Amino acid sequence: MMILKDILYKVTINAVVGSTSIAVNKIEFDSRQIKTNDVFVAILGTVTDGHKYIEDVIKAGASAIICEALPETLEDDVTYIEVASSNQALAYMAANYYEHPSENLKLVGVTGTNGKTTVTSLLYQLFKKAGYKVGLLSTVKVMVDNATYRATHTTPDSLTINKYLKLMNEEGVEFCFMEASSHGIHQSRTEGLKFTGGIFTNLSHDHLDYHDTFAEYRDVKKAFFDGLPKDAFALSNMDDKNGLVMLQNTAAKKYTYALKNYADYRAQILENEFSGLLLKVNDSELWTRLIGSFNAYNILAIYGTAELMGLEKNEILRLISELENVSGRFQYFISDEKITAIVDYAHTPDALKNVLETINSIRTKNEELITVVGCGGDRDKSKRPKMAHIASVLSTKVIFTSDNPRSEVPEAIIEDMEKGVEPQNFKKTLSITDRKQAIKTACQMADAKDIILIAGKGHETYQEIKGERFDFDDYKIVRELLKQLQK
Numbered sequence: 001m002m003i004l005k006d007i008l009y010k011v012t013i014n015a016v017v018g019s020t021s022i023a024v025n026k027i028e029f030d031s032r033q034i035k036t037n038d039v040f041v042a043i044l045g046t047v048t049d050g051h052k053y054i055e056d057v058i059k060a061g062a063s064a065i066i067c068e069a070l071p072e073t074l075e076d077d078v079t080y081i082e083v084a085s086s087n088q089a090l091a092y093m094a095a096n097y098y099e100h101p102s103e104n105l106k107l108v109g110v111t112g113t114n115g116k117t118t119v120t121s122l123l124y125q126l127f128k129k130a131g132y133k134v135g136l137l138s139t140v141k142v143m144v145d146n147a148t149y150r151a152t153h154t155t156p157d158s159l160t161i162n163k164y165l166k167l168m169n170e171e172g173v174e175f176c177f178m179e180a181s182s183h184g185i186h187q188s189r190t191e192g193l194k195f196t197g198g199i200f201t202n203l204s205h206d207h208l209d210y211h212d213t214f215a216e217y218r219d220v221k222k223a224f225f226d227g228l229p230k231d232a233f234a235l236s237n238m239d240d241k242n243g244l245v246m247l248q249n250t251a252a253k254k255y256t257y258a259l260k261n262y263a264d265y266r267a268q269i270l271e272n273e274f275s276g277l278l279l280k281v282n283d284s285e286l287w288t289r290l291i292g293s294f295n296a297y298n299i300l301a302i303y304g305t306a307e308l309m310g311l312e313k314n315e316i317l318r319l320i321s322e323l324e325n326v327s328g329r330f331q332y333f334i335s336d337e338k339i340t341a342i343v344d345y346a347h348t349p350d351a352l353k354n355v356l357e358t359i360n361s362i363r364t365k366n367e368e369l370i371t372v373v374g375c376g377g378d379r380d381k382s383k384r385p386k387m388a389h390i391a392s393v394l395s396t397k398v399i400f401t402s403d404n405p406r407s408e409v410p411e412a413i414i415e416d417m418e419k420g421v422e423p424q425n426f427k428k429t430l431s432i433t434d435r436k437q438a439i440k441t442a443c444q445m446a447d448a449k450d451i452i453l454i455a456g457k458g459h460e461t462y463q464e465i466k467g468e469r470f471d472f473d474d475y476k477i478v479r480e481l482l483k484q485l486q487k
């Protein structure tokens with residue numbers, strides 16, 4: 001039990017009706033979870049409006065309502081608080097309720113279109129190897145030191161974030177690395193958290209269904225840096241067009257990394273092979289098992305962060321060379337017949353281009369590159385033709401298939417993709433709606449030394465069709481198929 005006014009610290013309040021000295025149990029933003037004496041935070045969402053459920057939650061026993069507009073009829077024994085933003089109020093209330101857990105560890109947020117999971121997961125691994133207790137909030141999983149929890153979002157809601165951070169405090173976790181998605185920043189999921197540092201990876205086309213324009217998408221990412229305190233660090237990619245924009249108005253100490261432009265942390269690619277990358281970072285040589293020039297950026301971000309957080313340079317170099325690839329990110333398998341299958345989470349045009357270019361820079365001309373790719377349903381439609389175009393230009397053969405169709409008709413998504421293929425590339429492409437069948441066809445088409453890229457779903461272990469999740473794991477499936485098809 002807590003006193004309501006104690007969890008309202010820092011919330012921008014417009015009006016109060018009733019007492020704020022009442023005891024409350026827990027905070028909920030979903031009416032279906034309300035129990036006696038809970039506080040309900042009504043949020044205007046993209047599908048429905050939490051304000052519609054105020055009557056229901058009072059019947060279910062809620063003793064306080066946080067809302068952006070007071071209901072017409074007010075109950076005597078309920079406290080109503082009108083706030084400027086319910087999402088923001090939820091974030092501050094969550095931090096207050098869990099006693100500001102972000103202040104008891106060093107929290108670093110990573111934002112950008114691609115690379116967030118890679119950078120946070122590698123930082124988690126690196127600090128673990130350095131002997132610390134570490135936390136991770138990522139698309140793939142949540143880690144509270146050695147304990148694993150299922151991730152529901154890239155950046156969970158603010159109550160969930162604070163709950164995990166509190167657990168990290170209890171376990172003595174000293175460092176936590178988290179992804180800050182644009183949805184997360186926009187919905188104030190990361191507000192009220194004390195960040196020690198922020199990292200910007202890159203900005204390219206994604207989520208233009210949610211954010212009206214690219215400029216709005218960029219400004220949401222920038223808002224994360226604008227909110228950093230002056231004792232934090234802000235580390236940005238100077239080779240990205242928007243790298244400087246991110247640093248424009250931040251109070252944090254500014255640091256930069258780049259391969260092409262001048263920066264605090266600079267790298268040169270000395271070798272780029274299937275076995276890994278050899279980089280020259282400032283004055284030292286650094287070896288990593290990670291593949292592709294885009295990973296040179298991720299590694300630089302990690303190197304800079306580790307140094308800014310006080311690790312010793314030679315130790316960082318040694319630890320980076322031991323890092324394992326993140327699951328579903330350029331995860332590869334070579335069959336007995338010497339067919340290479342790569343599973344990668346590339347689900348944006350830029351990521352797909354990078355992965356294909358990386359494979360092309362390593363493969364020889366007589367090896368085929370067969371790409372299996374789809375696009376998610378109920379997500380940004382404008383990336384569909386772009387991804388198909390890139391796949392058809394940069395592969396020798398392409399099979400368009402389903403990703404997570406969600407509520408959409410799979411064939412209609414594939415048709416949207418096909419529109420991006422230019423006539424001269426028609427003969428390279430075919431479409432197979434069933435993802436397993438598409439992967440099987442790719443395996444049948446491949447000969448020794450050919451490369452199969454299965455893009456879009458990476459670590460995901462399900463396929464979502466019409467609201468139902470079916471077991472589906474690209475990596476497992478391609479391994480099994482290649483074994484079965486051995487001639």
Ligand SMILES: CC(=O)N[C@H]1[C@@H](OP(=O)(O)OP(=O)(O)OC[C@H]2O[C@@H](n3ccc(=O)[nH]c3=O)[C@H](O)[C@@H]2O)O[C@H](CO)[C@@H](O)[C@@H]1O[C@H](C)C(=O)N[C@@H](C)C(=O)N[C@H](CCC(=O)O)C(=O)O
Nearest residue numbers: 029030031043045046047048049050153154155157181183
């Ligand atoms: C588009 C989006 O971001 N949606 C998120 C949002 O839900 P919403 O706006 O649709 O909410 P809504 O369904 O309209 O409901 C509004 C309010 O009414 C409440 N409600 C609803 C029904 C009811 O009976 N009673 C009730 O009280 C809801 O709990 C909610 O508070 O707020 C919810 C609670 O925090 C999130 O779970 C939900 O994520 C959905 C599931 C989602 O798919 N989000 C994706 C797009 C997302 O956030 N992705 C990013 C990663 C993107 C990237 O790749 O960079 C992420 O961080 O995961």
Ligand SMILES: Nc1ncnc2c1ncn2[C@@H]1O[C@H](COP(=O)(O)OP(=O)(O)OP(=O)(O)O)[C@@H](O)[C@H]1O
Nearest residue numbers: 113114115116117118139154294329344345346351
């Ligand atoms: N620095 C980078 N620049 C461009 N592409 C990258 C970079 N790092 C990874 N990628 C590509 O993007 C894909 C997604 O990487 P990752 O999961 O790390 O990104 P993310 O930002 O966490 O994505 P999400 O928005 O889904 O959380 C990878 O599988 C790879 O193809």
Ligand SMILES: N[C@H](CCC[C@H](N)C(=O)O)C(=O)O
Nearest residue numbers: 347375376379403404456457
């Ligand atoms: N976090 C991203 C993941 C996309 C992954 C892809 N497999 C899809 O389902 O579209 C999103 O929610 O847009």
Ligand SMILES: [Mg+2]
Nearest residue numbers: 116117139154
């Ligand atoms: Mg991610």
